[in-house]
Amino acid sequence: MFRSNTEPLNPQQRTKARKRFEWLASFLVVSYSFVHHILQIMIKTEDANLSTMGVRVLSGGKFELRYNPAFIHSLTDEEAVFVFFHEVMHLALHHCTKRRFSDSRLGNMATDLAVNSLIPVKPGSCEPPRDAEGNIVGMFVEELKKNPMFSDIQEKQSAEWYYDYLKNKGEEALQTMSGGEELDDNELGNSQSESEDQSEGCMDDHKGWEENQLADTQVKARIDHIIRNEMWGNVSASFKEAVMAAQIKKINWRNMIRRTFGNILWKDRENTRKRPNRRTGYVHPGSKHIHVDRGLVAGDTSLSISSELLSMFISVINGMTDFFPIDLVQFDTKITDGPRPWDSTKRKFEFSGRGGTNFEEVIKLAEKRQYKVLAILSDGEAPEPHKPKNIDVLWVLPQGKNPPVSWGKVIHLDPHG
Numbered sequence: 001m002f003r004s005n006t007e008p009l010n011p012q013q014r015t016k017a018r019k020r021f022e023w024l025a026s027f028l029v030v031s032y033s034f035v036h037h038i039l040q041i042m043i044k045t046e047d048a049n050l051s052t053m054g055v056r057v058l059s060g061g062k063f064e065l066r067y068n069p070a071f072i073h074s075l076t077d078e079e080a081v082f083v084f085f086h087e088v089m090h091l092a093l094h095h096c097t098k099r100r101f102s103d104s105r106l107g108n109m110a111t112d113l114a115v116n117s118l119i120p121v122k123p124g125s126c127e128p129p130r131d132a133e134g135n136i137v138g139m140f141v142e143e144l145k146k147n148p149m150f151s152d153i154q155e156k157q158s159a160e161w162y163y164d165y166l167k168n169k170g171e172e173a174l175q176t177m178s179g180g181e182e183l184d185d186n187e188l189g190n191s192q193s194e195s196e197d198q199s200e201g202c203m204d205d206h207k208g209w210e211e212n213q214l215a216d217t218q219v220k221a222r223i224d225h226i227i228r229n230e231m232w233g234n235v236s237a238s239f240k241e242a243v244m245a246a247q248i249k250k251i252n253w254r255n256m257i258r259r260t261f262g263n264i265l266w267k268d269r270e271n272t273r274k275r276p277n278r279r280t281g282y283v284h285p286g287s288k289h290i291h292v293d294r295g296l297v298a299g300d301t302s303l304s305i306s307s308e309l310l311s312m313f314i315s316v317i318n319g320m321t322d323f324f325p326i327d328l329v330q331f332d333t334k335i336t337d338g339p340r341p342w343d344s345t346k347r348k349f350e351f352s353g354r355g356g357t358n359f360e361e362v363i364k365l366a367e368k369r370q371y372k373v374l375a376i377l378s379d380g381e382a383p384e385p386h387k388p389k390n391i392d393v394l395w396v397l398p399q400g401k402n403p404p405v406s407w408g409k410v411i412h413l414d415p416h417g
Helices: 011-031 033-039 069-074 077-092 104-116 159-169 213-228 237-246 253-265 307-321 360-368
Strands: 042-046 053-058 062-067 266-277 281-291 295-300 326-331 335-341 373-377 392-398 409-413
Touching (some): 011 033, 011 042, 011 077, 033 213, 053 077, 062 069, 062 213, 077 213, 104 159, 213 237, 326 360
Parallel strands (some): 042 062
Antiparallel strands (some): 053 062
């Protein structure tokens, strides 16, 4: 727990805490100009019902920074600077405005690890908060590394990286994240409902985050302004690179797959009264695409493909059939099933194969049946196949994997995108 008072502050203490909050936020422009300028786009609100501090997204793309005056009262100036930095980085890395993780507990920990690993700690200027016993409060990579179970954790990674890392460690490992002592859900920051306090044992509150394109754009605009006018303040080059990298919009791989297939399979249009004309409405008939070809989707079911990746493949296939017809073939070192038309209404799907991987049979099948487009869903770990003639090949691979060839288009699946 923080060194906050259990008793509410009296009016004089509240006034003092408010003035100190305002002074600290303004003073940051001296050495931490980046933090100061991001804070300017937030509405600051006192909230005695909040344990610590937290940012939430409001309507109209605005942000509110809520804080408990008793929390501010309990911090040293150096700790308060760190907490301000922490809240600002949640915005700068777009944690508050994009899709939440399915496991909120792991998501809370992952976003805090990503943020805290980037904040420049400087004794006497910017220091992590500590509890009454002098222990650092919050999620820190260097603290986790002290436990042998987390010796392989890496610094300065994305929240998505930390989320996958913690998820792969398993529940038993997560219960030892405090020097071998078991942590309950509150201490891990787990909260499945908005009524629960996520800040217990953590540095801040994560309620009120939501996917919001307008708010996301506001953050990018402010950071662009900081970049153009060199308003970074006392931060390293690697910090700047991390923040700027977070502003690059990720490619929507679902739309990219859709466009790649659609541009090849949609050959013509026909008039229809069921759709309004884009210019004149229902006065004149609209038009729709005519599907003249089927695409072939080849799903790698070899032993190296995990169940989680197979589930993502199913999601990809279902997304395709919403827009154009496809045939599905399963393969490992040979064709194990199909090709057959994909039925997106099918509730249960059996995978066959689970041996090694070889793309040759799939390429030959696509050539023999004269498909115009072939999507290969795989991890890419197989010998190089020959390049097919008159067939557009789309490699759909997990993040960090590449095909064994230099031809064809490549799309990487983002499990969080």
